[in-house]
Each structure stands twice: as C-alpha cells, then as structure tokens.
Amino acid sequence: MKILLVEDEAALRGALAGSLRQAGYVVEEVARFAEAHEKIALHQYDCVLLDLTLPDGAGLDLLRALKANRSAAGVLIITARDALQDKITGFDLGADDYLIKPFHLSELNARVRAIIRRRQFNGQQQIPFRELLVLPNLAEVHVRGELLSLTKKEYDLLLYFLANPGRILTKEAIAEHLIGDAVDAADSFDFIYTHLKNLRKKLQEKGVENYIRTMYGVGYKLSHE
Amino acid sequence: MNLLNATTRYYLFLALLLFAVGSVGLYHGINWALRTEVSEQLADRRRELLAKAQANELAPVSQLATLLDISRTPRPLGFRDTILLDRIENEWVPHRQLTFPMVVRGEGPVWVSLRKSLVEADDLLGVVLSVMLGVLALLLAGMVALNRWLAGRLWAPFRHTLAALRRYDLQQHRPLALPTPAVAEFAELNQALNTLSQRLVGDYEQLREFTANAAHETQTPLAIMQAQLEQLLQVPALAEDPAAAPLVADLYGATLRLSRLHQALSLLSKIENRQFPDAQPVRLDQLLAEKVTQFEPLFEARELRYGLNMNGGPVAVRMHPGLADSLLQNLLQNAVKHNVRGGEVTLYLSAAELKISNTGPAVDGDPARFFERFRKHNAASESPGLGLSIVQQICEYYGFGLEYQLGEAGTRHILRVSFAAAAVSPAAARGAAARASY
Numbered sequence: 001m002k003i004l005l006v007e008d009e010a011a012l013r014g015a016l017a018g019s020l021r022q023a024g025y026v027v028e029e030v031a032r033f034a035e036a037h038e039k040i041a042l043h044q045y046d047c048v049l050l051d052l053t054l055p056d057g058a059g060l061d062l063l064r065a066l067k068a069n070r071s072a073a074g075v076l077i078i079t080a081r082d083a084l085q086d087k088i089t090g091f092d093l094g095a096d097d098y099l100i101k102p103f104h105l106s107e108l109n110a111r112v113r114a115i116i117r118r119r120q121f122n123g124q125q126q127i128p129f130r131e132l133l134v135l136p137n138l139a140e141v142h143v144r145g146e147l148l149s150l151t152k153k154e155y156d157l158l159l160y161f162l163a164n165p166g167r168i169l170t171k172e173a174i175a176e177h178l179i180g181d182a183v184d185a186a187d188s189f190d191f192i193y194t195h196l197k198n199l200r201k202k203l204q205e206k207g208v209e210n211y212i213r214t215m216y217g218v219g220y221k222l223s224h225e
Numbered sequence: 226m227n228l229l230n231a232t233t234r235y236y237l238f239l240a241l242l243l244f245a246v247g248s249v250g251l252y253h254g255i256n257w258a259l260r261t262e263v264s265e266q267l268a269d270r271r272r273e274l275l276a277k278a279q280a281n282e283l284a285p286v287s288q289l290a291t292l293l294d295i296s297r298t299p300r301p302l303g304f305r306d307t308i309l310l311d312r313i314e315n316e317w318v319p320h321r322q323l324t325f326p327m328v329v330r331g332e333g334p335v336w337v338s339l340r341k342s343l344v345e346a347d348d349l350l351g352v353v354l355s356v357m358l359g360v361l362a363l364l365l366a367g368m369v370a371l372n373r374w375l376a377g378r379l380w381a382p383f384r385h386t387l388a389a390l391r392r393y394d395l396q397q398h399r400p401l402a403l404p405t406p407a408v409a410e411f412a413e414l415n416q417a418l419n420t421l422s423q424r425l426v427g428d429y430e431q432l433r434e435f436t437a438n439a440a441h442e443t444q445t446p447l448a449i450m451q452a453q454l455e456q457l458l459q460v461p462a463l464a465e466d467p468a469a470a471p472l473v474a475d476l477y478g479a480t481l482r483l484s485r486l487h488q489a490l491s492l493l494s495k496i497e498n499r500q501f502p503d504a505q506p507v508r509l510d511q512l513l514a515e516k517v518t519q520f521e522p523l524f525e526a527r528e529l530r531y532g533l534n535m536n537g538g539p540v541a542v543r544m545h546p547g548l549a550d551s552l553l554q555n556l557l558q559n560a561v562k563h564n565v566r567g568g569e570v571t572l573y574l575s576a577a578e579l580k581i582s583n584t585g586p587a588v589d590g591d592p593a594r595f596f597e598r599f600r601k602h603n604a605a606s607e608s609p610g611l612g613l614s615i616v617q618q619i620c621e622y623y624g625f626g627l628e629y630q631l632g633e634a635g636t637r638h639i640l641r642v643s644f645a646a647a648a649v650s651p652a653a654a655r656g657a658a659a660r661a662s663y
Contacts, residue, residue, distance in 0.1 A: 009445050015452035022459065080444065085503070102448035102484050105455045153522065168458050170474060172481050181550075182519045184485060185558035191526030217471030218458060 001116060002026045002044070006036045006062065007051040007078065016049070019105040020112065022167065033057030040066055045073040046116050049108075050095075052079050052086050060086065063093045074115035078103075104173035110163035127162055130224075131208050134162060143206040153178060154199045157192075161212060161222035170219040196220065229372045229380075240364055248357045255349050260321065263341045264304055267323040270339050274327060281330050289329075294338040300324045309340070319343040382406035386415055393422070396497060400426045433498050440491035447484040454480060489611040492551060493598070496618040504623075506541040507549040513574055516553045520561065528567045537575035542644050544623050552619045555612040556581050556640060562612075563588075563638065582632070582639040595629060616640075 003025045007013040010031065017027045028045075030036045033056045040048065040062065048066065052059035063075055077090045077098040087098050096115045099108060117125055117136060127134040133142040139155060141148040150158065160177050161169065171189040178192065200212055213221045274293075277283050289295055302324050311318045324338045386403055393401060401422035403415035454477040457463065463470050495501065517533055524531050542549070560570045560583035568584035588595075596617040598610070620627040626643035 009449065011449040012445065012452055015449065015456050018456055019452070019459075101444065102451045105452055170455065170458065170477060172478060173455075179522050180519050181554055182516070182523060182557070184554075185520070185561045186523055186526075187562065191522045194526065195522075215464075215470065216467065218474040 001046050003028070003112065004036070004039055004043075004045045004048045004073070005029050006049065006054070006059065007031070008054050009051075015105065016108065019109065023109050023112075023164070025112070033059075033062065036062055037065060040069065040071065040073075044071070046119065047074045047076060047112055049076050049078060049112070052077060052090070060089055060093065063090060063095060067094050072119065074119045076108075076111055076115060104170070104176065106160070106164045106167060106169045106173045107177055109167070110160050110177070113163040127159075129162055129165065129222075130211070132162075132211075134159065143203070143208055146206060148202060148206055150199065150202060151195075153195050154202070157195055157199055161220075165222050166224050168215050168219050168221045172219075174219065227376070229376055233368055233372055236368065237365065240361065244357050244361050248353055251353050251357075252350055255353065259349070260343065263321045263343060264323070267304070267321060267339045267341055271323060271325050271337075274337065274339075275325075278327050278329055283329055286329055286332050286335055294340070296336045296338075297333075298336070299326075300336040300338065302326070306343070307340070311342075379408065382408065382411040382415070386411070386418065390418070395425060395429055396499065398426060398430060433494070436491075436494045437498075440487065440494065443487055444484075444491075447480065447487060450480045451477070451484060486611070489615060493611065493615060493618055496548070496615075496622050499622070501545040501548055501622070504543045504545055506543055507546050509540045509542050509549065509553070509579065510535045510538075510574055512549055513553055513572065513579075516550075516557055517572065520557050523561050524570065527561065527564060529561065529564055529570055530568075531570040532572065534571075534573045535575075540574055540576050542623075544619075548619050548622070551615055552642070555616050556642075559583075559612050559616070559640070560638075576644070578641055578643040580639060580641045582637055584636055585638050587636055588638075596627075616642075 001024070003020055005013060005017055005020070005027055007016060007029075008031050013029050013031065017029050020027045028039065028043075030039055033054045036054075037057075048062075048071075050059050050062060059077070063077075066073060066075060074097075075090075075095045077087065077095045078101060079086055079090075079098060080101055090098060096118070097111050099111060117127075125136065127136065131144050133145075134140070135142070136159070141150060141155065141158065156178060157174070160174065171192060172183070174192050174196075175186060175189050176183045178195070179186070196212065203209070203211055211222060213223045215221055274283075283289065286295060286297075305322045305324070307320050307322050308317045309320050310316070320340045320342055322338055322340045324336060326334050327337050328334050382404075389401060389403055401419050403419050405412045405415060454473060457473050458470065458477065463473065513535065514533070517531065523529075544552075556579070557570075560581050563585045564570065564583050565585060570581070570583045573580040596613045598614045617627055619625075620642060624645065626641070626645060628641040628643070630639040630641065631637070632639055
C-alpha cells in the first residue's frame with residue numbers, strides 16, 4: 001500500500017508519516033507543490049493525503065491534476081477548520097474524504113484504511129483479525145464463523161480498533177470518532193465506557209477475550225496476541 | 226442645561242448687576258442735577274428780590290407777605306430741604322428752601338424764605354426704573370431669541386459630528402470622514418476626531434491582523450504537538466513505566482483542550498471581523514436533526530430525555546453554513562453541559578425561532594453575563610466557557626434576537642433565537658434543500 005503525503009510542515013509531516021508507516025503503509029513525503037505534481041505524474045499511489053495550503057501552489061490544483069491523470073488513488077484532504085469552501089470544492093473535484101486539522105492520528109489511519117478498502121476491492125472485501133472476520137459492505141462481524149450482532153456504535157468502535165491494530169487509542173480519539181464535534185460537550189468520557197463494555201461483553205460471550213486492552217490512564221488497544 | 230443656556234445665565238446675571246448699578250447711578254445723577262437746577266433758580270430769585278429791594282421797587286412788607294414767606298424774626302439762613310403739605314393734592318411734597326435776610330426801606334430787616342417743589346425727583350425714580358426694566362426685558366427676550374437661532378445654525382456642525390460619533394462602529398473598519406465646518410473650533414474638533422478615528426482604525430486593523438496571524442501560527446504547532454504526543458504514546462518503552470504513560474496522556478488531553486480553545490477564539494475573532502460573507506439558505510431542520518443524532522450518545526450517557534419538535538416543516542435561514550453548524554453545536558453543548566443527570570432537553574424549531582430549553586441546577590447572577598467570554602458556570606469545568614459567546618456573536622452577526630429565560634423555579638433554562646427578518650420563505654427553503662445538507 002503506497003501513500004503520498006503532501007504536507008509543508010516538516011514536524012507534522014514526520015508525525016503523520018511515522019504513524020502511517022507503523023500501520024504498515026509505504027509512505028512518500030513531499031513538502032512542495034511542484035514536487036508533488038511531479039510525483040503524481042510519475043507514480044501510482046493507493047492514497048494521496050493532501051494538505052490544501054501549500055507555500056507554492058493550491059492543493060486543489062493537485063487534486064485536479066490527479067483526476068486529469070485518471071489516477072486510481074483515493075484522495076484525503078487535510079484542511080484548516082475555517083476553509084469550508086475548499087472542502088466543498090474538494091468534494092466536487094472528487095476527493096474521497098476530508099480531515100480538519102488538528103486530528104487524531106488513529107482517525108487518520110481509519111480514514112485512510114476506509115478509502116483504500118473502498119477503492120481497491122470495490123467494497124468486496126473482508127477484514128480478518130485473529131478469530132474475527134468483518135464484512136464491511138454487509139456491516140457484519142463473524143467470530144469463528146458465527147455472526148456477532150452489534151449495535152451501530154459498537155460496530156463503528158470495532159472497525160476503528162481494526163483500523164489501528166496494536167495501536168493505543170486515546171479516549172479522546174475514540175470519543176471524537178463516535179460523536180464528532182459534539183465531543184466538546186462531553187465533560188467526561190463515560191459514554192465510551194458503556195459502548196466498550198458492551199462490545200467486550202459480546203466478544204466474551206463468543207469466547208474471544210482480551211482483544212481490547214485497557215491502557216491505564218491513556219486509552220485502549222486492540223491486542224494482537 | 227445646554228452650553229448656550231449656561232452662558233446666557235452668566236450674561237443675564239452680569240446684565241442685572243450692571244442695570245442695578247446703572248439705575249442707582251442714573252437716579253442719583255438726575256436727582257443731583259435737578260436739585261442743583263432748583264437751587265440755582267432759588268438763588269436767581271433771591272438776586273432779583275435783593276436788586277428790587279436795593280432799587281426800592283418793592284411793595285410794603287404787608288403786601289409782600291401774601292406772596293412770600295416773610296418773617297420779622299431771624300431764621301436760619303441758607304438752603305434746606307423741607308416737607309410741605311400740598312393743599313390741592315393733599316399730600317406731603319418735598320421742597321427746596323432758601324432763606325436770606327433783606328432790608329426793606331423804611332421797615333427794617335426781614336427774613337425771606339423762597340421755596341420750590343422737588344416733586345419731579347420722585348417721579349424721576351419711577352421713570353428711570355421703568356425704562357431700565359423695559360430695556361432689561363428687551364435684552365432678555367433678545368438673548369433667548371438669539372440663542373434659539375444660534376442653536377439651530379451655529380451648532381449644526383457640532384450636532385452633525387455628535388450624530389456621526391454615535392453611529393460610528395469601529396468594526397466596519399472605516400475612519401470617520403467628518404467635514405470641515407466654517408467655525409474654527411468645530412473644524413478643529415472634527416479634524417482631531419478624524420485623526421483619532423484613523424489611528425483607531427489603524428490600531429484595530431493591526432490588532433486584527435495580529436490575531437489572525439497569531440491564530441494561524443498557533444494552529445500548526447498545536448497540530449504538531451497533538452500528533453507527536455499521540456505518537457509518543459505508542460512508544461513501547463512508555464508501557465514499561467506505569468507512571469509515564471498517564472503523564473503523556475494528560476499532556477495530550479491538555480493539548481486537545483488548548484486546540485479547542487484556540488479554535489473557539491479564532492472563530493470569535495473571525496465573526497467579529499466579519500469574515501463570513503457568503504450567506505446562503507441553510508436547512509436548519511436537517512442540520513438540527515443531524516446534530517441531535519450526533520449528540521445522542523451524550524444524552525444517553527447523562528440519562529437525558531430529549532424532545533425535538535420541528536412540525537413547522539422545512540426551515541431555511543440565510544447564513545454561512547459553518548456558522549449555522551457552530552450555532553446549533555454550541556446551543557446543544559450548552560444544554561448538555563449545564564444539565565443534571567436524568568434531566569431533559571427540549572428543542573423547538575419553527576420558521577420564526579429556535580427554542581432550546583434544558584433542566585439544570587439553579588444559577589444566580591445576571592443572565593446578560595452568561596454570554597460573556599470565559600464565563601463558567603462551574604469554575605472546575607474543563608470547558609473554557611466560550612460557547613454562549615459564540616452563540617451571541619453569531620446572532621448579532623445575522624441580526625437574530627437572542628433571549629435567555631429562567632423558568633420553573635430557576636431549574637429550567639430557555640434560550641430563544643428568533644430569526645426575524647433573516648428567515649426566508651418556505652418556497653425558497655425547498656429550493657435550497659438539495660444543497661444545504663451539511
């Protein structure tokens with residue numbers, strides 16, 4: 001899986017690339033518009049992460065170039081909160097998704113994974129993890145061949161974990177993933193405990209335990225072993 | 226009391242004083258002149274009588290006594306003032322009297338008293354006073370009339386300046402352009418005000434740019450901090466020390482709070498700087514339904530019951546979609562945050578208004594202050610207390626009415642946003658339905 005990361009801030013680019021590499025992607029980093037333009041003309045990528053504000057050109061023009069090349073790459077736009085018009089134009093030009101800065105890296109992983117999944121397999125695919133098998137286009141989860149019935153939030157939560165296996169997810173990131181901006185209103189993260197508790201209980205009932213580990217004071221992690 | 230009346234009062238006071246002094250002076254002056262004249266006339270008459278006596282042309286004393294006051298016994302000599310009864314008018318009248326000795330041939334010395342009435346002097350006082358008072362009254366009336374006229378004419382530029390200052394709004398980023406009137410003082414005033422406003426606009430513009438730049442420059446380091454801290458949490462070495470990971474997690478949480486605060490502040494400054502020019506019809510009913518779905522987990526977690534009433538059909542309001550989102554977001558946030566476990570949130574939306582009411586602990590204090598920045602209901606709360614400020618700013622920006630009400634013994638809080646003239650017709654709303662779904 002090859003990703004092109006276009007972001008002019010070096011430190012931020014480093015963090016994003018690091019996180020994506022940990023998730024198993026091959027990442028090429030680019031800081032300038034001209035450089036990015038050259039790369040998309042020469043290489044094929046599965047996904048392009050595009051910061052819209054570049055010092056030497058408009059990110060939206062890169063998007064236009066990608067679409068003109070009939071690139072198969074999915075495009076995830078990264079914007080500042082106030083650039084709402086850019087977001088709309090981006091969607092009109094064929095971007096797959098957008099993230100507003102600042103965002104959680106685990107959220108970025110989940111979005112990238114979803115884009116690549118949709119692009120590569122036309123949605124016809126499976127996500128295997130240990131004894132689990134998820135069929136995203138049917139929104140079904142199987143444990144050793146048995147169907148696991150989950151609520152929508154529990155299913156979302158599980159998919160979020162599956163997009164970040166082995167990675168510690170902070171409670172803030174989980175909360176924001178579940179309820180978006182409404183997270184500002186949450187004085188505590190009680191509501192994620194409820195969903196987590198139910199998800200763990202349902203997994204336990206099917207005989208799979210300790211998939212989701214609590215990292216004390218930090219968050220949760222989907223464990224490989 | 227206006228400036229003209231104040232100066233007029235001093236003028237009148239001075240005029241009164243001068244008139245009083247003038248009246249006394251005039252009275253005494255005229256009185257002195259009259260007495261001198263009367264004395265001179267008496268002296269002339271004496272000279273005439275003495276000359277006649279010298280020439281022996283006088284009638285005998287017995288005859289003279291019918292015309293003059295003559296006595297054969299000595300009397301005090303010289304001028305005197307005396308009062309005599311006027312038999313015709315039957316009143317006491319002041320007289321000037323001159324007594325002198327005279328020798329009538331063949332009859333020896335006699336003493337003659339000549340008298341002349343001073344009655345004119347008293348009448349004089351009346352005349353002087355009435356003339357003076359008449360002039361004073363004329364002066365007063367003249368002053369008032371002049372002031373009226375001046376107030377209307379001379380002060381017109383001043384009132385124009387005043388009206389311009391009252392209307393002045395720094396947020397429009399335009400300096401005052403006051404004209405230069407003919408009167409030097411007003412011209413100076415206007416010039417000073419123009420300079421002042423230019424400086425204000427300049428400073429304000431600088432501050433605005435500074436805020437915008439600061440906001441932009443803060444955003445990137447914050448995003449970097451957040452990303453790097455999240456990466457730091459993944460470092461395996463961190464898991465070996467049970468104390469280290471929570472520290473980083475706290476730091477991470479604080480960074481998130483800081484970045485939310487930063488977003489709220491830059492939103493506020495953007496609204497103040499009117500940087501949301503593109504208004505379009507936004508389907509508030511759809512947006513509200515979306516938001517409520519988003520908030521559902523929070524309602525559940527706090528065991529809040531909620532009611533959503535949008536029976537009025539589609540509601541489209543002309544505003545920036547981003548601000549519409551912020552408005553609903555912050556109103557809902559407020560209703561959840563300041564609620565009690567097991568409480569209630571009621572939402573009512575019609576073409577005319579949006580009403581959000583929620584249960585909550587009784588609060589004291591002035592409702593107007595709830596909209597102040599960094600106003601916290603609970604000092605320990607993690608939220609910076611900017612939500613209602615943002616709501617207020619958005620409402621002000623679009624001219625919506627915003628009203629806070631306290632109901633049911635202080636435990637129900639009602640916020641009402643009335644869209645007033647900003648609402649568009651249902652037909653336009655249906656047309657906009659396809660576009661305004663974010």
